[in-house]
Amino acid sequence: MARLTAGKLDAADDERGAAGVGQAGPAPVDVAVEHISHIYGAGAVKALDDVNFTVERGRFVGLVGPSGCGKSSLLLMLAGLMQPSEGRIVVEGTELSRPDPERVGVVFQEASLLPWKTARENVEFPLKVRGIGKAERRTRADAFLDLVGLSEFKDRLPNQLSGGMRHRVSIARGFCQDPHILLMDEPFAALDEQTRMTMGNELLNIWEKRRKTVIFVTHSLTEAVYLCDEVVVMSHRPGRILERIEIDLPRPRTYEMMATEKFGRLRDHIWRLIRKD
Amino acid sequence: MTASPHSWRIRAVQFGAVAIVAAPWEFAPRAGLADPTLLPPFSEVLKQLIVLLSEGSVVKDLAITASEVALAFAIVAPLGVGCGLLLAENDYIGRVFKPFFYFLASVPKSVFLPAFILLFGIGFGQKVAFGVFQAIFVLVISTVAAVASVEPELVKLARAYGASRARIYAEIYWPSMLPFIVEGMRLGVIFSITGVVFAEMAVARAGMGARIATWGQTFQMPDLYAGVLLVSLLSITVNEALRAYERKVGKWRG
Numbered sequence: 001m002a003r004l005t006a007g008k009l010d011a012a013d014d015e016r017g018a019a020g021v022g023q024a025g026p027a028p029v030d031v032a033v034e035h036i037s038h039i040y041g042a043g044a045v046k047a048l049d050d051v052n053f054t055v056e057r058g059r060f061v062g063l064v065g066p067s068g069c070g071k072s073s074l075l076l077m078l079a080g081l082m083q084p085s086e087g088r089i090v091v092e093g094t095e096l097s098r099p100d101p102e103r104v105g106v107v108f109q110e111a112s113l114l115p116w117k118t119a120r121e122n123v124e125f126p127l128k129v130r131g132i133g134k135a136e137r138r139t140r141a142d143a144f145l146d147l148v149g150l151s152e153f154k155d156r157l158p159n160q161l162s163g164g165m166r167h168r169v170s171i172a173r174g175f176c177q178d179p180h181i182l183l184m185d186e187p188f189a190a191l192d193e194q195t196r197m198t199m200g201n202e203l204l205n206i207w208e209k210r211r212k213t214v215i216f217v218t219h220s221l222t223e224a225v226y227l228c229d230e231v232v233v234m235s236h237r238p239g240r241i242l243e244r245i246e247i248d249l250p251r252p253r254t255y256e257m258m259a260t261e262k263f264g265r266l267r268d269h270i271w272r273l274i275r276k277d
Numbered sequence: 278m279t280a281s282p283h284s285w286r287i288r289a290v291q292f293g294a295v296a297i298v299a300a301p302w303e304f305a306p307r308a309g310l311a312d313p314t315l316l317p318p319f320s321e322v323l324k325q326l327i328v329l330l331s332e333g334s335v336v337k338d339l340a341i342t343a344s345e346v347a348l349a350f351a352i353v354a355p356l357g358v359g360c361g362l363l364l365a366e367n368d369y370i371g372r373v374f375k376p377f378f379y380f381l382a383s384v385p386k387s388v389f390l391p392a393f394i395l396l397f398g399i400g401f402g403q404k405v406a407f408g409v410f411q412a413i414f415v416l417v418i419s420t421v422a423a424v425a426s427v428e429p430e431l432v433k434l435a436r437a438y439g440a441s442r443a444r445i446y447a448e449i450y451w452p453s454m455l456p457f458i459v460e461g462m463r464l465g466v467i468f469s470i471t472g473v474v475f476a477e478m479a480v481a482r483a484g485m486g487a488r489i490a491t492w493g494q495t496f497q498m499p500d501l502y503a504g505v506l507l508v509s510l511l512s513i514t515v516n517e518a519l520r521a522y523e524r525k526v527g528k529w530r531g
Contacts, residue, residue: 079437080437081433081436081437099436099437099438099439100439101437101438101439106434106437108430108433108434108437109430110430112430112431112434114448114449114452115529115530116453116528116529125438125448126438129435129439129440129448130438130439157528157529158529159529159530177438
């Protein structure tokens with residue numbers, strides 16, 4: 001568990017490196033979704049149909065599609081919480097059959113904080129589950145709460161925090177686990193538009209500092225284009241991949257980019273794909 | 278509770294409300310507006326309360342009632358919570374037996390008292406049994422509600438972090454359920470007290486319920502009112518203590 005020590009926290013990244021980012025040559029594949037199909041119940045509903053794609057290390061990949069396209073199911077499979085009827089998920093070369101929090105971390109919908117734990121205890125919780133000692137847990141949690149600007153609020157219970165603050169805690173908890181791959185399931189869906197954009201920017205800020213491979217499920221096309229390197233567009237049930245769209249906007253992303261013609265064209269393209277379907 | 282000027286005002290009004298009841302109680306019998314043999318002045322009742330507490334026999338009755346309640350509660354708390362967990366966690370048992378609990382919960386338990394007397398006699402054991410019977414339904418129902426209150430989303434989250442089943446019980450189920458369980462316990466104690474005292478009032482050789490019934494039948498009005506006051510004060514103390522604990526463990530709610 002060398003990579004989990006507090007001393008490594010301030011390093012630019014772990015020994016895996018943010019390979020591929022800003023370098024020549026192809027980056028290694030972190031996640032491979034291999035021909036996943038899924039049927040719910042006794043053959044009643046086909047949710048996913050031969051979904052197949054790869055995500056390279058350090059990339060920020062969005063997953064969009066209409067409601068019921070199976071993107072949340074796919075995310076549960078990527079988290080090891082659900083087994084597909086067919087196909088498999090390969091993470092860093094090995095098949096994933098159950099939750100593996102050291103490699104794959106999850107940021108859930110609507111913050112999902114444990115309401116009886118303080119902000120800090122919430123951030124510490126996944127580390128506690130992993131058996132990391134109290135002192136180290138605390139150091140790491142404090143560092144990430146600091147990063148999301150919540151140092152002064154760490155002893156508050158979730159019901160004493162605003163919606164935006166709760167999401168910051170949730171993001172801090174996701175990054176604090178220091179997984180190689182971070183799955184985010186519509187993390188900002190419950191927020192108003194303004195807070196949502198702010199949280200998106202904060203997320204990108206943290207991500208720039210601690211590059212992870214991110215798979216981000218969202219309903220919002222604007223959010224998808226704004227945050228991601230690549231957007232995987234899924235069809236209506238049964239979910240299939242319609243297209244993988246490279247978002248070649250420069251980083252760091254800025255609000256002004258949203259007004260550019262290119263941004264509009266990309267978003268429009270995704271919209272047409274989903275609507276046609 | 279914080280002592281803001283506002284809450285002080287509320288306290289003052291509440292004190293006034295008590296005074297409005299106590300003052301006529303004190304002065305009406307003295308002024309001949311009420312029959313003092315039926316309604317002795319409030320101060321007489323308070324004086325009698327102190328006399329009762331200094332009488333060994335009354336304290337002994339109080340101790341008997343308290344131990345009946347304590348034993349009833351010691352039986353019903355694990356039994357009720359255990360049944361509740363079984364009904365909530367085992368789908369089959371829950372579907373078969375839950376309706377019976379909900380139906381029986383709505384039946385006034387007092388109608389079963391004659392049967393309890395015939396089955397268990399009129400001694401200590403019968404009081405305990407009736408106390409258990411009074412309290413079991415509320416405990417089972419609040420335990421079922423406690424289990425239902427556990428957020429599946431949080432269980433999923435803990436699983437994603439690689440938590441074992443034991444850890445999920447300890448870190449997700451237990452803290453979620455605790456405020457509901459404590460609330461059920463509090464109601465359980467109140468129902469146990471009700472059952473025990475009610476059974477004592479019907480037929481018993483000892484206990485506060487028996488005392489109060491006798492005082493009523495023999496027109497010992499200062500004793501009767503003092504006895505009612507005593508039982509009320511003790512029940513309120515138990516209830517408030519558990520409510521304070523409930524607030525503490527449920528601070529995260531709401």
